[in-house]
Amino acid sequence: MTADTARGVPTAATPGRKARTAWPSRAGVRLLRLHAASRRVPTAIAAIAACAIGLRIALLGHWDTYGALQLPLVFEAGAGAAVAITTASPIGEPERVTGRWLPFLRLATALALTAAAAGALVAAGIGAHLAGGTLDVLRNVAGVTGIGLLCAAALGGGLAWAGPAGYLVVGAYALYTQWHHPALTTPWLWPARPPHDLGAAICAALVLATGIAVITIRGARDPIGE
Amino acid sequence: MTAVRAPAASRPVPAGRGPLRAAAQLLRLELRHNAMLWMLPVAIGLFWFTTYRKAMAMPPLWYPRAATLHGGTLLAFAFPVAGAAAWMGSRDARRRTTDLVTTTAQPRWVHLLVTWTATTCWAIVGYLGCVAILYGVTARQASWGGPLWWPVAVGAASLSALSAAGLAAGTLAPSRFTAPLVAVGAFFALALSTQPIQGSQSYWQISPVVSGPWDDGFDPGVATFYRYLPDLSIAQVMFLAGLTIAILGILALPNGRSGRWLRRPATVITTAGLLAAGTAVALAGTGKLDAHGMIAIPALHDAANDRPLRYTPVCSRTAIPVCLNPAYTSYLPATAAALTPVLNEIAGLPGAPARISQAAATYRQDAGNSISVGMAGPSLSGTPPVFRMLLPFQLPGPTMTTSEFAAAVRSTAGVDIVADVIGDGPGATPAQRAVAAALRTSAGLPEEVLRSAPTRQRPNGAIVPLPAPVRSAARRFAALPASARHTWLVRHLAALRAGRITLAQLP
Numbered sequence: 001m002t003a004d005t006a007r008g009v010p011t012a013a014t015p016g017r018k019a020r021t022a023w024p025s026r027a028g029v030r031l032l033r034l035h036a037a038s039r040r041v042p043t044a045i046a047a048i049a050a051c052a053i054g055l056r057i058a059l060l061g062h063w064d065t066y067g068a069l070q071l072p073l074v075f076e077a078g079a080g081a082a083v084a085i086t087t088a089s090p091i092g093e094p095e096r097v098t099g100r101w102l103p104f105l106r107l108a109t110a111l112a113l114t115a116a117a118a119g120a121l122v123a124a125g126i127g128a129h130l131a132g133g134t135l136d137v138l139r140n141v142a143g144v145t146g147i148g149l150l151c152a153a154a155l156g157g158g159l160a161w162a163g164p165a166g167y168l169v170v171g172a173y174a175l176y177t178q179w180h181h182p183a184l185t186t187p188w189l190w191p192a193r194p195p196h197d198l199g200a201a202i203c204a205a206l207v208l209a210t211g212i213a214v215i216t217i218r219g220a221r222d223p224i225g226e
Numbered sequence: 227m228t229a230v231r232a233p234a235a236s237r238p239v240p241a242g243r244g245p246l247r248a249a250a251q252l253l254r255l256e257l258r259h260n261a262m263l264w265m266l267p268v269a270i271g272l273f274w275f276t277t278y279r280k281a282m283a284m285p286p287l288w289y290p291r292a293a294t295l296h297g298g299t300l301l302a303f304a305f306p307v308a309g310a311a312a313w314m315g316s317r318d319a320r321r322r323t324t325d326l327v328t329t330t331a332q333p334r335w336v337h338l339l340v341t342w343t344a345t346t347c348w349a350i351v352g353y354l355g356c357v358a359i360l361y362g363v364t365a366r367q368a369s370w371g372g373p374l375w376w377p378v379a380v381g382a383a384s385l386s387a388l389s390a391a392g393l394a395a396g397t398l399a400p401s402r403f404t405a406p407l408v409a410v411g412a413f414f415a416l417a418l419s420t421q422p423i424q425g426s427q428s429y430w431q432i433s434p435v436v437s438g439p440w441d442d443g444f445d446p447g448v449a450t451f452y453r454y455l456p457d458l459s460i461a462q463v464m465f466l467a468g469l470t471i472a473i474l475g476i477l478a479l480p481n482g483r484s485g486r487w488l489r490r491p492a493t494v495i496t497t498a499g500l501l502a503a504g505t506a507v508a509l510a511g512t513g514k515l516d517a518h519g520m521i522a523i524p525a526l527h528d529a530a531n532d533r534p535l536r537y538t539p540v541c542s543r544t545a546i547p548v549c550l551n552p553a554y555t556s557y558l559p560a561t562a563a564a565l566t567p568v569l570n571e572i573a574g575l576p577g578a579p580a581r582i583s584q585a586a587a588t589y590r591q592d593a594g595n596s597i598s599v600g601m602a603g604p605s606l607s608g609t610p611p612v613f614r615m616l617l618p619f620q621l622p623g624p625t626m627t628t629s630e631f632a633a634a635v636r637s638t639a640g641v642d643i644v645a646d647v648i649g650d651g652p653g654a655t656p657a658q659r660a661v662a663a664a665l666r667t668s669a670g671l672p673e674e675v676l677r678s679a680p681t682r683q684r685p686n687g688a689i690v691p692l693p694a695p696v697r698s699a700a701r702r703f704a705a706l707p708a709s710a711r712h713t714w715l716v717r718h719l720a721a722l723r724a725g726r727i728t729l730a731q732l733p
Binding site: 070161181 | 283406410
């Protein structure tokens with residue numbers, strides 16, 4: 001079956017005018033639901049919620065300054081990894097060939113999950129002492145998710161977590177150097193920059209934009225059988 | 227090729243070597259297809275970025291570099307090892323081959339053990355490579371001492387435990403989300419496990435990233451005058467080995483992962499592992515900061531490690547020799563140059579030290595994680611008298627440049643040497659204070675430069691301004707030619723120290 005024939009099938013199968021007008025929304029919703037299910041989006045949302053709850057619980061504890069700064073980064077990396085993992089497709093090549101809407105579905109999934117991750121972690125910090133504040137969370141989640149998406153495109157969705165997890169180590173070390181000089185001040189290590197640092201925000205946004213663009217156009221590199 | 231030519235089935239295998247050969251072949255296959263192999267570049271890159279660069283910026287001393295290697299390398303390897311092990315553990319579920327593997331001749335537990343062995347082997351190969359590089363470079367730079375192997379053993383045991391934990395998570399909860407959860411969780415657990423440490427008697431010191439008193443940094447004064455104490459490392463290795471055994475034992479417990487006959491020994495193994503780990507945690511809680519800056523655990527302590535190390539000091543060719551522990555040879559020129567003006571002033575005076583010698587620092591646990599570092603006993607003692615001093619980086623503080631180091635030596639040891647020889651202290655007479663001030667000025671240590679550095683005579687760092695008559699007498703004495711000053715001191719120092727000289731009697 002080719003993409004053209006696949007596109008033709010639903011139209012041919014709907015006889016009445018009413019059915020024809022109702023089709024796009026119902027079919028679209030179904031398509032979205034199926035895409036989300038195939039990418040384990042509900043599990044990713046649960047993982048993001050778990051990260052937010054974990055952060056909230058952790059914030060109840062007593063942390064020194066260094067620990068307090070490092071703590072949100074751990075959960076941000078976890079949430080970013082969860083978003084990146086949803087890029088793994090269990091269907092592979094057949095879906096790429098026939099899925100006309102696939103780029104849009106990938107884009108919608110990545111954007112929605114990134115927004116959900118940022119929102120959940122920001123919400124977790126409300127009323128608690130969240131080091132760095134909301135801007136820090138938004139910037140870090142965006143950047144780490146971008147790294148995860150780029151990793152998914154390069155390594156495959158299943159191993160996309162390696163990027164956020166690796167950046168977590170690098171970011172935590174950059175935070176460490178703020179106490180133990182010489183400090184690392186490059187904006188590419190945004191977790192170590194102040195929340196209002198424009199350069200760091202631009203770098204994180206660039207990484208996210210590139211990651212989303214690459215994932216939208218190419219999708220994750222997924223070996224069949226994984 | 228036809229099916230007739232396939233040689234595999236007909237080859238006879240000696241009865242005793244069959245299982246071993248099969249296990250070896252399985253291990254070879256696992257080694258070839260293990261995800262940890264592909265994670266090694268990531269781990270080594272993280273090691274270079276977070277640990278190697280930091281260690282190379284430190285003085286070429288074994289303890290600070292070993293402590294940096296210990297904590298840094300473990301954090302760099304934690305997520306790749308745990309993540310790769312979880313990825314390998316969930317492999318059968320991912321490829322939907324669990325049932326296929328379960329029905330083979332070998333119990334599934336054996337397959338998992340082989341997978342764990344392969345993952346751990348690659349992790350330890352990478353880890354030992356990093357250790358070899360860092361220790362190799364340090365061996366070329368360090369002037370004395372040798373590599374510390376206990377921290378390396380703790381690192382290797384940690385990687386085994388991380389690999390077991392990751393494999394167990396991947397096997398018991400196979401999902402595409404397991405590997406990242408385990409990877410991030412491993413980093414979280416290790417990096418933040420030190421947060422609850424309060425003082426040297428904390429059970430949390432069992433955390434494998436801890437190599438000494440927490441929050442003390444990588445003290446360059448530790449393990450140079452006394453042996454490195456392996457007490458805490460032994461407890462950590464015991465904990466990690468117990469944990470590894472317990473986790474691997476747990477993998478044999480559920481139905482389907484092993485034969486029924488394996489369950490009883492697996493239960494015993496798991497229990498033994500948990501007991502070992504629990505005992506190690508209890509032992510870590512009995513640790514105590516010893517006087518030499520390391521954690522001593524009474525049940526694991528070897529009294530032989532409390533004896534000072536023997537060494538031949540390296541000495542300068544100054545008017546009074548300055549002698550340091552050979553580990554600090556690179557600091558000798560700067561130390562000697564900083565003290566030369568003071569030593570020229572006091573050399574040959576009655577009661578002047580015959581030698582300036584570096585002393586070992588003594589450590590005491592204060593409230594929380596704070597530690598006070600000082601020197602036991604008087605600074606000037608013995609016959610002939612020897613002045614004992616601590617180098618500035620033996621005390622807590624930021625890293626120094628060479629010029630900052632020299633300034634700190636001048637304003638601490640330099641001032642103390644003059645004060646000890648002249649008798650300048652809390653009960654000093656005006657004449658003693660005037661002569662001490664004059665000698666400091668002549669040695670390039672006027673009152674203005676002695677602002678903040680605390681010395682033994684000025685523990686809080688404050689300088690009490692000299693009264694006008696004392697200041698005037700000091701200025702007068704300092705204005706004398708060096709030889710006249712020296713001659714007068716040779717004749718009158720004993721009386722001056724005894725408090726029998728008045729300001730008016732000063733030349």
